[in-house]
Amino acid sequence: MELPAPTQAVPTQAAETVAEAFLVQLRRRGVDRLFVNSGTDFASLVEAYARRKDSGLDLPDVVVCAHENLAVSMAHGSYLGDGRVQAVMLHTSVGTANAVCAVFNAARSRVPVLLTAGRTPLFEHSMLGARDAPIHWAQEMFDQAGMLRELVKWDYELRDGAHVLDVVDRALDIATTQPRGPVYLSLPREVLAGPVFSSEPGAAPAPPTVAHPDPAAVAQLADHLATAQFPLLVTGDAGADRRAVPLLAELCRRFGIAVVETGVRHVNVPADHPLHAGYAVGTVLPDADVVCVLDLDVPWIQGSTAPREDAVVVQCGPDPSFTRYPMRTHRTDLTITADTTALLTALIAALAERIVDPTRAERLAARVSGWREARARVLEEETTTDGPITKAFLNAALTQVRPADAVVVNEYWASPEMLGSTVPGTYFGTPPAGGLGWGLPAAMGFQLARPATTVIATLGDGAYLFANPAACHQAMAMHHLPVLTIVCTNAHWGAVQSSATRMYPDGHAASAPELSPLARLDPAPRFAAYAEASGGLGLRVTQRAELVPALQRALRTVQDERRHALVDVECA
Missing domain, CATH: 3.40.50.970 (Thiamin diphosphate (ThDP)-binding fold, Pyr/PP domains)
Incomplete structure (x- = not known):
């Protein structure tokens, strides 16, 4: 940014x-x-x-x-x-x-x-x-x-x-x-x-410039991308600078390069881009012969997937080695230290001077479109009002009612794949450190900076509890922050349980009829009361048929009445 x-x-x-x-x-x-x-x-x-x-x-x-x-x-x-x-x-x-x-x-x-x-x-x-x-x-x-x-x-x-x-x-x-x-x-x-004897300021320090890429390294990367059969860009954070989003879209469209998002924390490329390869890096990584990572700390999980042995792997970013991480050994054959926007600008210019197969874009677009078709099927399937509310249904409902320019600050359930965001700066995901309790306060801070924007915080009940909700709603009232909070309440920490079952798929936790006590959060409080206690609207939803009307009412409250609102959704 x-x-x-x-x-x-x-x-x-x-x-x-x-x-x-x-x-x-x-x-x-x-x-x-x-x-x-x-x-x-x-x-x-x-x-x-x-x-x-x-x-x-x-x-x-x-x-x-x-x-x-x-x-x-x-x-x-x-x-x-x-x-x-x-x-x-x-x-x-x-x-x-x-x-x-x-x-x-x-x-x-x-x-x-x-x-x-x-x-x-x-x-x-x-x-x-x-x-x-x-x-x-x-x-x-x-x-x-x-x-x-x-x-x-x-x-x-x-x-x-x-x-x-x-x-x-x-x-x-x-x-x-x-x-x-x-x-x-x-x-x-x-x-x-203490007293001040002089408060006359000196000249303001010159703003620090960004790191620009080495021209020889850009030329080498451009050569690899121009001659590849399946070039792939991997990112999750490139959109931290919103100027990078249209550049990344142009690069992929003009030169036939696929892009996959993983660990998504920003809108990095519009979801409807024809070369968008989805959000599951493992589905396309084995096909790529050139893999360029754009400023992403964990482009793949080494224990489950990796680039193929004959692929060229390039790591790029202002700190491409993530030097503050004690261990990070993801493979790299070329490492480019550069601001992402500066790199994309230089790379577009370099590729414009090279011959690129004009049929590659169409061929790759057909190859990577499957995720979009699967998304459409899920959205169509999640229209029935029968059965419990699932995260898929909750995502489908949010997709239905969300204004195009609304900002989603997500700490759990809002899927970038399902939401299909196309506008830079309208989706923010959990920070890489994963310190719970970030999402709701971050949404409030965004609302403070952009008061005319509709801001939606999407949380799980664990993340909501970690955010000190009484303090959050009190601050919303004090500072006039009409944030819409949607809590997916399932009374457990899903990450805790799934971590155990991934490590021990045939273990006792996986076969137990009940959740581990280490993953339980029941009994769930009536979260709507937190909002109501500070003058906001609080709604509780337990049936599928209630969800869309509740979300629409909450949106009217934050947009028309300028009051904060919370929808507590009982999820399976």
Whole structure:
């Protein structure tokens, strides 16, 4: 995603404290929102916002969140919505601890977030901001940042207010340099309370450019693709930069290259593209003689499928080796470090200079169309109102009622294959780290960034519980976020049970008449009550005939009444 240019706001008065200078610099550098879960370390920030009426200082808008996972995941979703770097402030060590799962998701998704946290006061007495509550002893750690150092690109502690502006610039510069990711800054209370002797900013750092591919490597890849019988592109994340989607579609159409999506987290190529080979890499990988992976951490599961031995395998991306992963040994015969959009642009130009079999596109289109025909059959079959509600029926119902421009943020059941999205930026899937509780807050953050968009969060009951739903719905009411939440309630963790049966297909868990107690979530709460408790619409659906009308009513609620709504669907 291309980062927008920062705005340059000018305060009407100078900042008086380090806290004010910190906040002004965030706004000056284009950070419009500060997601907060406050604590005793926020005293100087509280004072800064209280003084704003008199000071006229331009500070980021505060987005209060009643849980740290909510705060960081909302920031994650806001970046998906508007492409701007986001800022979060957490409460010392304990707030940081609560946020680690969400930081994990942001790190593996390469989302630039400036995470800040207060630090327990350094001094026990005799300074403004020194310890004045019993928790200030117990909350101090020897290395607070150590909890998430493996996940962030940079961590630092603001030691003196004299360089607060430079520290903010350094943090944002690192967060937005590819591969992007979160950074962490801890802020001692005494330092924030200190006076500012000069708050005049220097020149803003030049935005970091993206990595462009080596021309010789592009030429080599173009040669392979031009002469292949079955060239195949594999991706799941190329659409993180929406500019890449039309380029990928053009590349495949013009030069007869098939594309398969796996581990889908974005709309990477329109689902109706004639060279779209579906969402099951194992069905086409054995046929491909050239396999080009576009910025995807797990293009295939090595224990179950792999490229054929005589195929040429190329791995591409801003970090094609995924160097922050301790182990990743997927085969590569050519590795190209490059921004995906820059690579596609260069590759189109290179292939335009080569001779490509003009019949290849038609031949491959016929070969890869089977998944689309199967999808049509499923949608047709899932029209009966008899029987229990299945995930297939739920997907068919959502496909029927979903507005074309609605955004789906999925953490479980919404199938990219069934939804058939064609518009870039209208589907977001679970981050590769899989830290549960991301989907609903991310949908809320997207709604905050794009208030005119219809945003639908599709969750399982486990993911919904992990999201701290009471905190989420309270924040929807507080910040006027009319998100539609659809929960597939089956009272178990399907991933836990299926993992056991995959490992032990002939084992006791596979043959047991009941679910493992480790996979059970019953009794399921009445989730609609969470929405109702915060002024939203809550509906419960147990019969197939009820589902489409309930979804239509919920959509009217979020679109016309601008209230959040939840549909709790009892699924088989």
